[in-house]
Every structure is written in structure tokens, then in C-alpha cells.
């Protein structure tokens with residue numbers, strides 16, 4: 001029997017590689033070939049305390065920064081394992097041929113948000129693409145050996161669960177429309193839910209969230225849906241938001257706003273230690289605050305003109321090209337107007353430390369899973385989390401016997417259609433208005449009503465599912481009556497550990513959305 | 526500004542292609558062909574120039590920023606990425622969109638490019654052993670790793686025919702990474718494959734370099750890999 005992996009970005013590739021190296025067979029299923037996955041877009045880098053920069057960096061500090069950046073909402077044991085495996089993961093990528101730069105101590109690292117030490121390994125501003133090329137090539141060997149079977153234009157459309165146990169998945173060939181049922185333990189590596197904010201994120205259009213919406217309807221538990229990351233430095237371009245990587249600030253870029261006509265480097269003044277490199281939730285909220293002030297203009301700029309020419313060439317070349325091409329501004333010479341934009345989903349499919357979901361035989365890893373990042377993800381931890389999570393999920397799947405036998409054959413009636421652009425836009429607009437960087441109860445209540453009335457209109461199964469997932473997200477945000485990380489509320493501006501240092505779990509039960517809070521495990525000594 | 530758009534359409538693999546013309550107004554010269562296609566598909570009232578409803582135009586996109594190769598198509602006769610091309614380029618307002626020609630058409634602007642990935646398997650494109658990092662190798666590996674597998678180079682290559690044994694730039698560009706990182710002793714197999722699938726067949730016209738949307742220095746890749754593979758400079 002083969003394992004199934006849904007999604008062929010970094011998390012899916014990492015799971016496939018782990019299985020193949022152990023001699024196990026898998027199906028690697030993805031909407032499009034790996035070259036098209038969002039992972040290729042990652043720019044800035046991947047975190048690991050390699051201690052190659054003469055700063056005495058340690059795993060403990062990586063752990064502390066990650067926990068603190070996530071405002072203590074992540075599972076401490078999972079984060080500890082992540083950080084302690086990070087150096088080996090990055091060295092393994094180096095052996096796979098990722099062209100990192102090297103110094104006499106090893107792989108060169110740069111500064112990144114929320115971290116006091118240089119801990120982010122990178123290849124110019126195309127780290128994701130470089131990691132993906134190396135991983136794709138590594139997996140190719142096992143394709144030729146028959147251990148990995150690719151289904152590279154196939155969509156997950158259904159999942160078979162009975163008594164909380166999985167038997168398999170149904171996928172559909174996008175070219176021929178033919179469905180196939182695949183029996184086997186399954187690892188979800190679907191990426192984020194960019195489709196919920198159609199055209200408003202930095203991410204990939206392939207990550208529609210349709211698979212997540214289907215899984216949610218089938219009873220898979222989700223967690224922390226309210227934590228949506230706004231990256232401070234994005235620019236609206238044709239059809240999407242263009243990311244200006246945190247690497248730009250890591251290499252010396254500075255944020256300013258004009259106050260009484262003069263540039264004010266507000267982050268440097270307010271946060272003298274980490275300055276422009278505070279965690280993303282903090283920077284984005286500060287940008288909202290300064291642009292709302294009477295003495296400031298409404299536009300924040302990222303000033304990269306002080307970055308040395310050599311750094312542009314050797315470390316940020318791609319970023320400059322993208323800026324010039326899409327924004328018509330040469331960042332070497334002029335400050336670039338930036339605004340926070342939706343970038344990452346901390347929440348997703350609930351998984352435990354071993355990447356098991358609430359369904360036996362079903363695992364999740366990468367951005368589609370809720371793990372490691374708590375209330376706010378640190379830059380550079382997501383590539384790491386995707387690779388490490390894919391590996392852990394594969395190991396858990398290999399070590400478990402959970403799977404329901406199946407005598408199912410292909411069901412032809414499970415295709416639920418797509419969500420048409422008009423409805424996608426409606427849902428996105430409702431979500432965007434109600435879940436900004438600083439949220440108000442009234443807006444969220446309005447959103448709930450609006451989504452409710454969309455449900456009252458006639459709609460297809462896919463449409464129904466998307467609206468339900470959106471509702472679950474808004475309700476999760478309404479229920480969390482505190483401010484923490486990426487979830488900030490004007491009516492509850494303080495963090496409330498006593499009541500809310502917990503995961504918000506959401507699940508469909510008997511046709512209704514049910515919310516509960518779940519304790520976060522204690523750190524093992 | 527008014528744009529006249531002509532799209533070479535095809536319902537499915539088996540059906541006959543036909544051309545559909547439509548006229549739309551767009552104001553932002555920075556709008557890309559990709560966003561234009563999104564906008565056309567989002568308009569349920571859209572009619573073509575003969576007054577017929579325009580069914581959903583099938584095409585592929587993922588990143589919308591030239592990083593994933595999904596949206597390659599022929600735009601006014603040239604293979605390009607739809608998310609790369611801005612409307613401001615079309616001074617006369619005439620836009621012709623057609624699927625890439627060297628691949629089977631699945632529907633409208635979607636083609637089946639799986640042959641490209643099969644070709645990479647055929648030349649055993651992977652590292653058997655740990656990568657050998659050198660300063661020069663780093664630069665080549667970076668450049669080679671940028672290949673989007675978009676297929677634009679194949680479209681213009683005078684010597685590339687689908688199903689033929691010559692695999693063209695889309696194979697030798699990624700191969701340059703493997704060759705640059707392979708320890709010398711390990712190069713034998715891939716060199717053999719490389720020779721038959723790349724060296725014998727490439728006329729070095731470099732049309733591929735001029736069209737590559739990632740602006741990969743294809744000439745450099747070719748020179749380097751040939752130095753290793755064909756002239757056996759480092760071999761044995």
C-alpha cells in the first residue's frame with residue numbers, strides 16, 4: 001500500500017523524500033507540478049541556529065525567539081524539536097546542492113524579523129526557489145525508481161472517513177476530469193488558504209482553500225483560524241500583493257512615515273533594540289497607528305537606498321528586479337511605498353506534535369497545518385516548519401497502523417465544482433473588511449450576518465463549503481476576546497493568558513460549527 | 526484605452542480550435558495580461574464581438590509574479606508569461622493570445638507540458654552524492670536553479686520537436702546545476718545522457734536565451750556544461 005501526499009510544495013516534497021529514503025512508496029498528488037507551488041516564491045530565507053556568524057547563537061535562543069514571536073501560543077515541545085532539528089535540516093539542504101553562500105565556519109546567515117542574531121540561511125532573495133529545485137531533483141531519483149508516483153495535475157476532491165478513521169482520498173485529473181480513489185494513509189501538505197482572500201495576498205492562486213473547506217465539512221478539526229499574518233511590507237500590483245521580503249530590512253532597509261513633512265523612522269525610535277526587525281504583527285500594527293495620526297501622512301515608505309551596491313547584487317537582486325518591473329520604482333534610488341498585506345495563515349488543520357490530525361491515518365504539515373508559529377510566525381520559520389513538519393508527518397505515518405480497510409471504488413459524484421470568481425470576491429471582501437490588523441467586534445458581527453445571508457442564497461457544494469470555512473474563521477476571531485500576535489482587537493487590547501493562552505479549535509459536528517478552547521501542552525524538561 | 530483581444534480557443538483535447546474576438550476597455554497600463562484574463566473571467570456578462578457570451582477562458586496561473594512558469598502562452602506570437610506582460614506594451618491595443626504550440630492543448634490556453642518533466646527524468650537529473658560546493662559552482666547552480674520549466678525556450682528552439690531525443694534548454698539549464706555540483710568522479714552517467722540529449726542537437730542559435738522570461742544566462746549554462754560534459758575537461 002502506498003502513502004498519499006497531497007501537495008508538492010516543500011512540505012509535500014519533504015514527506016515524499018522521507019518516505020522514499022525509508023524505502024516506502026507514496027503517491028505525490030498536486031494541483032500542478034512542484035515548480036508552480038507557492039514555496040518557489042519564498043524569498044528571504046530559512047532559520048537555523050548554525051552559529052556561523054560569530055554571535056554565539058544557540059538552539060535555545062531560536063526556541064525562545066519563536067515562542068516569544070508567537071506570543072506563547074505554540075506547542076513548546078513541537079517548537080523545541082523544530083529548532084533543534086533546524087541546523088541539520090539546513091546542512092542537509094546544503095548537501096542536496098542548495099547554493100548557499102559559505103564562510104570559513106559554514107553557511108552564511110542574515111538578520112530577520114523577531115530574532116536578535118543572524119540566523120537565517122538564504123540564497124539571494126530566491127531562497128524558496130533554490131530549496132525547491134534541490135528538493136524536486138532529489139525526489140526525481142525516487143520517481144524513476146518507482147517509489148514516488150506523481151499525480152502532478154490532480155486535485156483533492158474528497159476524503160473517506162468513517163468512525164474517525166481514514167480509508168483514503170479521491171483525486172481528480174484536471175485535464176481529463178477523471179476521478180481516482182487512492183486507499184492509504186494520507187499527509188496533507190496543501191499550503192495556506194490564500195483563496196479566502198482572493199487577489200489580496202502575496203501567495204499563490206493555486207492555494208484556493210477548497211480542499212481545506214472540504215476537509216472541514218468532513219469533520220477534520222481546525223485550529224487558530226483567526227491568526228492571519230499581515231506582512232508589513234507589501235505593495236498592491238496587478239492582481240495581487242507583491243512582497244518586499246523582510247530580507248530588505250534584514251540588510252538595512254528602514255521604515256519611515258512623513259511627520260510634519262519630515263521622515264520619521266518610527267520603528268527605530270520605538271524599538272531601539274530590534275528596530276525595523278520587530279516581529280511582523282508589531283510592525284504592521286505600528287504602521288496602522290502612525291498612518292492614523294494627525295501629524296503623519298497616510299503612507300509608510302521602505303527606504304532601501306542605504307543598502308550597499310554589493311549587497312543588492314549578491315543578496316537582493318531578484319527583489320530589485322521585481323520592484324522595478326511591477327512597481328516602476330528602483331529601490332536602490334528611491335524609497336518604496338509599502339503597506340501591510342495578507343501573507344501567511346498561522347491557523348489551519350489541527351495537528352499534535354507528531355503532525356497527527358483528529359482523524360486516524362490523516363496527517364498534515366506545512367502551511368496548511370496549525371503548528372510551530374503560535375499567534376504570529378517569524379520570517380524564515382515557515383520554510384523550516386514545512387520541511388521539518390513534512391518529515392515528522394511521514395515518520396508518524398510510517399510508525400502507525402491506523403487505517404481503515406477499504407473496499408471502496410471510485411465515486412463519480414463527489415466533484416463539487418469550483419467557487420466562481422464573483423462569489424470568491426464577495427467572500428474575500430467580507431473577510432478582509434472584518435479581519436484587518438486591528439479588529440472591531442461590530443465589523444466581525446456584520447461579517448457573520450453577511451456570510452449568513454450568502455448561505456441563504458442558492459449555491460453549489462463548493463460555494464457552501466467556502467462560506468462555512470469563512471464563517472468558522474470570523475467566529476474564531478469573535479470568540480477570542482483578547483489581543484495576541486496577529487489577532488488584535490480594539491475592544492480587548494490586552495493579552496489575556498488566563499482565559500486565552502489556548503488553541504481555538506473549530507470543527508463541524510452534526511451540521512453546525514462548534515468552537516472549543518484547548519490547552520497548550522506544558523514544556524517537557 | 527480600448528483593447529481588441531483575440532483568443533485561440535479550444536473546448537477540450539478532442540475539439541476543434543476557433544478564434545474568439547472581444548473588445549474591452551482597460552485603464553491601467555500596468556495591468557498584466559494575467560490580470561486581464563482574470564478580469565474577463567470575472568465578468569459574467571462578457572460578450573464577444575459577434576455578441577455571443579464568452580465562456581470561461583481556461584488558462585493557468587499561480588504566482589502572478591514571474592516565479593512559477595504556469596502562465597506561459599503565446600502573446601502576439603511570442604511565448605511569454607502572461608503575468609510578465611503589461612497592457613502598456615500594446616500601443617495599438619491589439620492582443621492575440623494563443624496556447625504554446627509545441628505541446629498538446631488541453632483547453633484554451635492550457636497545454637500539457639509533462640514531457641518536460643519526463644525529459645528531466647530521462648537525463649537522470651539528480652545528485653547521487655553530496656553536492657560539491659565551489660565558489661564558481663555556487664553561481665552556476667544559482668542561475669541554473671532559477672529555471673521555471675515554463676517551456677518558452679522550447680517554443681522558439683528551431684531544433685526542438687516534442688517527442689524527439691533533443692531536449693533543448695529546458696533540460697540543459699537545470700542540468701548545469703547538477704554538473705556544477707557533481708564531484709568529478711560521479712559525472713559519467715549524466716554526461717552520457719547530456720551528450721545525446723543536448724549537445725547533439727543544439728545549433729547554438731540562442732533563440733532560447735533571448736526569449737527566456739527568467740532571463741537566465743543560457744549561453745553561460747551551455748558553455749559551462751559543454752566544457753564539463755563534452756570536452757571532458759574534468760572527466761577522468
Ligand SMILES: Cc1cc2nc3c(=O)[nH]c(=O)nc-3n(C[C@H](O)[C@H](O)[C@H](O)COP(=O)(O)OP(=O)(O)OC[C@H]3O[C@@H](n4cnc5c(N)ncnc54)[C@H](O)[C@@H]3O)c2cc1C
Nearest residue numbers: 007008009010011031039043044045156191366367382383
Ligand atoms: C512571496 C512569499 C515569500 C515568502 N518568503 C518566505 C521566507 O523567506 N521564509 C519562510 O520561511 N517562508 C516564506 N514564505 C512562506 C512559505 O513560502 C510558505 O509558507 C511555504 O512555502 C509553504 O509550503 P507548503 O509546502 O506548506 O505549501 P505550498 O508551497 O503552498 O504548496 C502547496 C501544494 O498543495 C497543492 N494544492 C493546494 N490545493 C490542492 C488541492 N485541492 N489538491 C491538490 N493539491 C493542492 C499545491 O498545488 C502545492 O503543490 C513566503 C511566502 C510568500 C507567498
Ligand code: SF4
Nearest residue numbers: 682727728730731733
Ligand atoms: S541554442 Fe538554439 S538550438 Fe540550442 S537549445 Fe537554444 S534555441 Fe535550441
Ligand code: SF4
Nearest residue numbers: 672673675676678737
Ligand atoms: S530555460 Fe528559461 S525559457 Fe526555458 S524553461 Fe527554463 S525558465 Fe523557461
Ligand code: FES
Nearest residue numbers: 587588589594608
Ligand atoms: S503566474 Fe507564475 S509565472 Fe505567471
